[in-house]
Amino acid sequence: MKLEDIKNRTKDAVDYLVQSLESGHSEVLTEYLGAMARFHTYSFGNVMLIARQKPDATNVAGIRAWNSLGRFVKRGEKGILILAPMVGHRRSRQNEIATDIDTENTADERKPVSQLIGFRAVYVFDVSQTEGKELPMLTEVQGDVSGYRERLFDFVQSQGVELSYSERIAPAKGLSHGGKITLLSGMNPAEEFSTLVHEIAHEMLHRGNRRTLTTKRVRETEAEAVAFVVCKAVGLQTGTASADYIQLWHGDANLLRESLEAVQQTAALILGGIAPKPEQIDETQEPNPGNSELDSGSYSPPPIAASAPAESVPF
Numbered sequence: 020m021k022l023e024d025i026k027n028r029t030k031d032a033v034d035y036l037v038q039s040l041e042s043g044h045s046e047v048l049t050e051y052l053g054a055m056a057r058f059h060t061y062s063f064g065n066v067m068l069i070a071r072q073k074p075d076a077t078n079v080a081g082i083r084a085w086n087s088l089g090r091f092v093k094r095g096e097k098g099i100l101i102l103a104p105m106v107g108h109r110r111s112r113q114n115e116i117a118t119d120i121d122t123e124n125t126a127d128e129r130k131p132v133s134q135l136i137g138f139r140a141v142y143v144f145d146v147s148q149t150e151g152k153e154l155p156m157l158t159e160v161q162g163d164v165s166g167y168r169e170r171l172f173d174f175v176q177s178q179g180v181e182l183s184y185s186e187r188i189a190p191a192k193g194l195s196h197g198g199k200i201t202l203l204s205g206m207n208p209a210e211e212f213s214t215l216v217h218e219i220a221h222e223m224l225h226r227g228n229r230r231t232l233t234t235k236r237v238r239e240t241e242a243e244a245v246a247f248v249v250c251k252a253v254g255l256q257t258g259t260a261s262a263d264y265i266q267l268w269h270g271d272a273n274l275l276r277e278s279l280e281a282v283q284q285t286a287a288l289i290l291g292g293i294a295p296k297p298e299q300i301d302e303t304q305e306p307n308p309g310n311s312e313l314d315s316g317s318y319s320p321p322p323i324a325a326s327a328p329a330e331s332v333p334f
């Protein structure tokens with residue numbers, strides 16, 4: 020399948036969401052945000068592809084991966100098309116020159132350099148499309164934010180944001196203002212977690228030019244959508260996606276795509292930052308099948324104009 024065909028499929032997925040919202044079917048948005056929560060290590064384009072083809076997917080992998088786990092795709096099941104990176108190797112010119120001059124270079128110095136050379140269409144299958152050996156059970160939080168709450172505090176600090184508490188901000192639960200977040204004192208841990216995610220999303224998304232190019236309604240809705248994705252990903256009980264999102268884009272598919280892409284990138288970075296460290300994860304747990312790495316360091320929000328991030332699928 021040609022890259023252009025896959026680009027069209029992704030555009031169709033966004034168009035389907037637009038049409039659904041225009042028809043009053045806001046549950047489709049909830050499905051898309053839910054897909055972001057379940058596949059937060061995937062690119063925006065692949066999240067859209069999965070959500071459009073199989074919105075109830077929870078855990079996807081290729082046939083070989085399933086076979087290695089003792090599971091096999093059921094007869095007649097249709098694969099979910101996504102885009103996978105192709106990595107090639109080339110010897111850098113600098114190393115070639117150095118090798119010619121200095122024959123004592125180590126083997127490591129003369130190794131080819133890995134680089135992304137393109138993308139290809141691949142098919143994955145959801146766990147519900149397979150049968151066989153039972154998978155190890157993954158830990159579900161179900162309303163308990165122990166561990167995640169503490170790691171979220173650390174993540175906020177790593178972003179250079181100061182956190183404090185006050186009773187005087189009531190009835191507001193949280194405020195974000197120029198590198199400082201204030202939370203209402205006395206909230207239960209789950210409510211505090213959700214509110215802090217909402218406020219750190221503001222700090223990450225709505226600083227600088229992007230703040231001046233978006234309305235207050237857009238900013239609040241994007242922050243709430245990030246909180247929805249993150250809370251759902253860690254197992255908290257969440258309500259339906261905000262109905263305000265339907266009004267957010269005013270029928271503009273490009274604005275909707277830009278907004279959802281910003282939400283997806285921000286939620287993915289937060290989830291990467293609050294994920295348990297390797298030593299905290301049970302060795303029996305199945306690794307997430309995602310294909311991108313997350314860095315919880317300093318974050319620059321995507322611009323309001325459509326542009327694909329370097330690590331994302333280019334559509």
